[in-house]
Amino acid sequence: MSTLALSTAKEVFDLLRDDLRAIERELGRDAVSDVAAITEIADYLREGGGKRIRPSLLLLAAKAQGYEGQGMVKLGAVVEMVHTATLVHDDIIDAADTRRGRPSANTTWGNAKCVLAGDWLYMQAFHIALEERNFRILDLLISLTQQMVEGELLQMETLGRAICETEYFDLIYRKTACLFQVSMRLGSILAGATDEIEDQLGEYGRSLGMAFQIVDDVLDLTASEDMLGKPVASDLREGKATLSVIHSLENGTEADRGAIEKVLLDQSFDRVDHAEILEILNRNGSVEYAMAAAFRCAEAARQGLAALPDNEFKRALLWVPDFVVARDK
Amino acid sequence: MSTLALSTAKEVFDLLRDDLRAIERELGRDAVSDVAAITEIADYLREGGGKRIRPSLLLLAAKAQGYEGQGMVKLGAVVEMVHTATLVHDDIIDAADTRRGRPSANTTWGNAKCVLAGDWLYMQAFHIALEERNFRILDLLISLTQQMVEGELLQMETLGRAICETEYFDLIYRKTACLFQVSMRLGSILAGATDEIEDQLGEYGRSLGMAFQIVDDVLDLTASEDMLGKPVASDLREGKATLSVIHSLENGTEADRGAIEKVLLDQSFDRVDHAEILEILNRNGSVEYAMAAAFRCAEAARQGLAALPDNEFKRALLWVPDFVVARDK
Incomplete structure (x- = not known):
């Protein structure tokens, strides 16, 4: 990556810094379940990082059009959770050993728990999205998830x-x-x-x-x-x-x-x-x-x-x- | 089972016969995907039968209160699909060989495809439920699914x-x-x-x-x-x-x-x-x-x-x- 690109990446990051931090906090809150295994796996996945490119796109799309509400933080967390859920199930399917330079979740917790953790993350994503009380948003998310699942098959x-x-x-x-x-x-x-x-x-x-x-x-x-x-x-x-x-x-x-x-x-x-x-x-x-x-x-x-x-x-x-x-x- | 009970079971079935048939047709339509493997697995699961007790309860609850609309057929199919999705994932987790006297889906199609088929069935259930355009219905279904997944864990x-x-x-x-x-x-x-x-x-x-x-x-x-x-x-x-x-x-x-x-x-x-x-x-x-x-x-x-x-x-x-x-x- 050139120095120029790096400096621009920093500029973009600065532009979204507060909102991306808010999304991290939201993801932290959203990963909490009564069931210890889910919180553990969800925390592990969240801490694995990733580029947060999907929430960043959502933020940029909203902000470029003058939006200033809290919905973009919620939905930013939602798209990241959907993404994470697909990764968890894909790693089971590909029998992956590593993900983002660390052992994949299925290696640590086994396939069975990861099937359920993935299910839970999908539901948690929809649960947060439901708070927006907007059917179009739900239509998009459900149809998206079907497309992704079909794609993997x-x-x-x-x-x-x-x-x-x-x-x-x-x-x-x-x-x-x-x-x-x-x-x-x-x-x-x-x-x-x-x-x-x-x-x-x-x-x-x-x-x-x-x-x-x-x-x-x-x-x-x-x-x-x-x-x-x-x-x-x-x-x-x-x-x-x-x-x-x-x-x-x-x-x-x-x-x-x-x-x-x-x-x-x-x-x-x-x-x-x-x-x-x-x-x-x-x-x-x-x-x-x-x-x-x-x-x-x-x-x-x-x-x-x-x-x-x-x-x-x-x-x-x-x-x-x-x-x-x-x-x- | 006594003869008395059998005859009453038939009476209950007669009461719901047309609606249960409509639900079977709805389930048939809902199981169709562009992806052959999904349609195949979904058909297999549907043809496996089951008592349809959940849709029957939904029908009885609605009809006992005078409801006559089509929503009960749609939502009857939805609760059956959610039920089926949990069974598919549970069979993977339990490494089950049989389900309802037949080989379980994971035995025939393997765990990987069944993880995805289960995901797809969940999404299809929500997709149909979304058509009712009622947030309370979605709240109930999403929170239900999380409870069930947590329970399995x-x-x-x-x-x-x-x-x-x-x-x-x-x-x-x-x-x-x-x-x-x-x-x-x-x-x-x-x-x-x-x-x-x-x-x-x-x-x-x-x-x-x-x-x-x-x-x-x-x-x-x-x-x-x-x-x-x-x-x-x-x-x-x-x-x-x-x-x-x-x-x-x-x-x-x-x-x-x-x-x-x-x-x-x-x-x-x-x-x-x-x-x-x-x-x-x-x-x-x-x-x-x-x-x-x-x-x-x-x-x-x-x-x-x-x-x-x-x-x-x-x-x-x-x-x-x-x-x-x-x-x-």
Whole structure:
């Protein structure tokens, strides 16, 4: 990350500092259950951090449109809780050992408790959202969660095989972009946006989320384990073909395709090693291809902001897509 | 079951036949997802049957108060879906092999898909409930689901050890009675009941649910595998102490307590066999003790109906507690 970007990240953070702190306090309050195991797991997940990018988007969307109420703190906590709930269940499904550089919750508490902790977090998120007494908000959150759950199931059915770009884009929409989109929509609803503006900001969130996930998938292949806080190429190890891999599958030689398919099928680098895959991706220009797609999504995101009045929150929203595609972890 | 009871069961069923059929159609429509695995699992679960006792209670509560709208069909499907979602996740947690005499869903589709199918069913239930555009209904459903999830976690923490009656009653409230209570409340809300009547009918549901679960737990110990559609004494095999077992733990000899604790700890009948446990329970009058508690709950349930006008639906509600405590499977 360049010094310039860092300084801008700090500026954006400063802009949201008080609200993000309020969201952390809200998350702390919301994680408390009569049942010790739930509070323990919820605390562990909350303390694991994460970028809080979804609540930040919701805050920026609301504040860019002049909203000043407390709803954005509540709903910021809600989108983070929904996100966390999906991670807990996904880690069970992927039998993940680590998450954000720490043992995943299922490793510590076991699958059974984590199924229930995930359920509880979903319900707690809806419980907080219900306090807004706004049906549109609930419609969005419930339909979002269904999309995400369906996406995870669809992904399971693709494991170990080549998929096409259409399948890939549908999967990352459900996995990531849908929640980015809903975060922007929720901020807009709080601010009393027209349907048109809400749709445009939703499009911003969707495009940004697509860019975010494409870059995430590239970094999974190209970054180091230290950077990622998890083993490199874990997507391939789980049998998942991401955009650059799909590009090499479709544009590489027969041998390239054969090598990639072996890794997908084996869900390991036993027969073909990681370096060989990287060589294939680089030789076919597949990493650049994926990054170009991410840049296009980032540009599309910025265009969704056209109708917003100029203010520091809009400027922050304009900057976020650059940050997302330029990050190295 | 006596002939008299059977004939009354048919009368109750006749009273609700059209609405229950409408609920089955609604459940069929609601189980459809773009994702084949979800539709498959949801169909499998729906076709597994079950007594539809929760939707029946909701229908009776609404109709006893003169309600005639379509909301009761929708919400009847909702409570059944919430129930099914909890069963799917519970079967994962208990690593159950069978459910209602068939392989449990997790045996066929694996835990990962069933975590997601359960999530999806919860969301679909809320999605349908949202159509009623009534916040009270959503408050009840979300808080119910949290109670149930917490109950399952609390239960996990009791496995393998003796518990006291207070713990037992809290667990069965969360596991069963809470959803019976909410079903009665939802029917009342649809019918526009006063808070007082809603509370009274909620109490009916709670007491009935307690009676239902106490009897279920007794049957698990005393009925045959053919009757149950699952192995006998599966609670003890999972390390769960139920009411009659708690009674013998607290009122039996040192040797009785030792024998029961061995089974709970081992989660098997390897050191102490099932017949020996039944002998302990019978000698201490523990089965009668549990059934007496169930009869008291059934009586308390009936008292919750005092304020209802006399009609065939009230008469059906008066009959249900007798049915619940007299059933042999």
